[in-house]
Amino acid sequence: MTHGANKVRTISAEGISRVEGEGSLRVRVRDGRVEDVALDIFEPPRYFEALLVGRHFSEAPDITARICGICPVAYQMSACLAMEDACGVVVDERVTDLRRLLYCGEWIQSHALHIYLLHAPDFLGCADAVELAEIDPISVKRGLELKRTGNVVMQTVGGRAVHPVNVRVGGFYRAPSLTSIQALADPLRRARDDALKTVAWVAGFEFPDVTNAYRFVALDQTDRYPIDGGMVSSDGLTLSVAQFAEVAVEEHVARSTALQSTLGGRYPYITGPLARFALQASKLPEVARDAAAAADLVAPCVNPFRSIVVRAVELVFACDEALRLVERYEPPNPPATVVAARAATGTAATEAPRGLLLHQYDIDDQGIIQRARIMPPTSQNQLTIEDDLRHVVENGLSLDDDELQRRCELAVRNHDPCISCAAHFLDLTVETL
């Protein structure tokens, strides 16, 4: 399209596919310069932070799970930990282990879904995994099998894969039997082998040669790769989750009508696999570190297109960690600690597969929620995703529109955005920074 002397080129993808939730992207280039990058997210708001007010604190895990069908366990865990923080309760170590096992199931399910069904088709020129299965059925079946194993872990511990029912503040309604957990060992061993094959498979994809500057933020659990709590680390700085909640500023911007997170109102940052790997790779088990080394993956990985390799390494970790937890499983007895309400503020964050998920609640002495704040991974990652898009367009001006659009969609999928999670988003339009 030409307007006078100015050559304006518009790339748009209405309805970005293979992401969770609904969004579209728009990029405007004028005279070879990127003028505007817009990730439009038309996911309707559902007002969870409002509808939680007046609810009992014990309801938060089940209610917030409904924010996202892909990572309900992340919501349940952040909610439980925040309520336990408010009430000054530390749960039994066996409960913590069982929660981590459930969470590993979600990581396996979600990472396998993203790698095989949502992301890999991009690298192999397929519209979807069904098309990919026509040329490489072995890989797709491996992915579905991995995904199934993740779901089986979630069903065994949580009762069902989408919106598990067994999680409560303080622990679980019923501890799974020893035999049902032990039955997970063989599938998890096979899954770990399949995850190793996954790393080798995705490491062989062709990646654009890109280096981006990122400000990484990830949880820091002293002795283990972060999933279920801990401090928050970034650039050598370590904060408590409550301190981080103050530093991470969410804004409702006029032109963008979305809540976006920055550090101190200024600095975009990124959470998720790239951030965890950059900051915490040394805590990965040997099998995952070896797989990363074999794939020439060195922390930090600052090529977002290689996030699929990082995700595969995390898949190895999640299978290995789940197996470790299965092998040492002892049913917690009682399955839950009694949590008595007190008037307080509770804050917690856990690592959803796609990034850090923070919950903060004020509750009164009857346990009624007075205020809720939920900061999902995608709203934290969003400014960085748009930054990535700018780079893709700037470096890809010689590509034809179809290829550039494909590259842009891939750049969005690199970060596995969960738009349903980002309950805050609506019709987002962002000018380039």
Add this chain to the structure above:
Amino acid sequence: MSDHRISADRPTLAVWKFASCDGCQLSLLDCEDELLALAKAVHFAHFSEMSRTTLDGPFDISLVEGSITTNQDLERIKEVRANSRHLVTIGACAASGGIQALRNFTVPGTYAGVVYAHPEYLDSLDTSTPIAAHVKVDYELHGCPIDRGQLLEVILAFLAGRRPVIASHSVCQECKARGTVCLLVTRGAPCLGPVTRSGCGALCPSIDRGCFGCFGPVDDANCGALSAELKGRGASEPSVRRLFGTFNAAAPGFMEQALASSVPVASPAPRQRDREDPR
């Protein structure tokens, strides 16, 4: 659309999302054993969570997830209906408005003001309503989330041109079938099993937890009687209201109990406008 016949040559299946969590359409991807076989039996014509491919309608079967909460979606659902031979809703949001329908019971605008500093930027309706409130629905599959076995049954039934075989009894019967001791009778645990549609397999009672109504009210449920029974066994009025007022809060039957209150419900405070647009 007057022609309801399914295409003879590889029928088309479309999946549409409205206000929802994606969990019900994920159930389709969770059919790990059947997904590739299903993809041979039907053409995924529009399933943006899974594929870049988008074919033009009309579609033989449209699966619709989510509730109607914006002006734009109000128009979009009509287009989906016009382009679909059979429209099947999946999940509690599509069948009853979902948990986001709690806004229906508040002063309009209250919720938006809590979450957003500038509610005036939003295109958001004051209510969250089920799909059937706006267009004709050929079948409603219930659940928060739906059961993937039931989903496959519904798809196969429509492909074969028969009624889906989905039980219409309550969770109570599922408990009896699996031999779970009644939590309500033996322990007085708050349980919505007597009034909730089956489909989950009575998961919660099997782990010592009262049913919390994910699948919504069973036909002809006597929710008032259960509500009185729960209160009679010591459950507080607000706790009973909350129990009915979750994922199917606006479903007739549950709604009356979710709203039954002798004291006013607290209103959440609006979000402070402490940070203006920095741009």
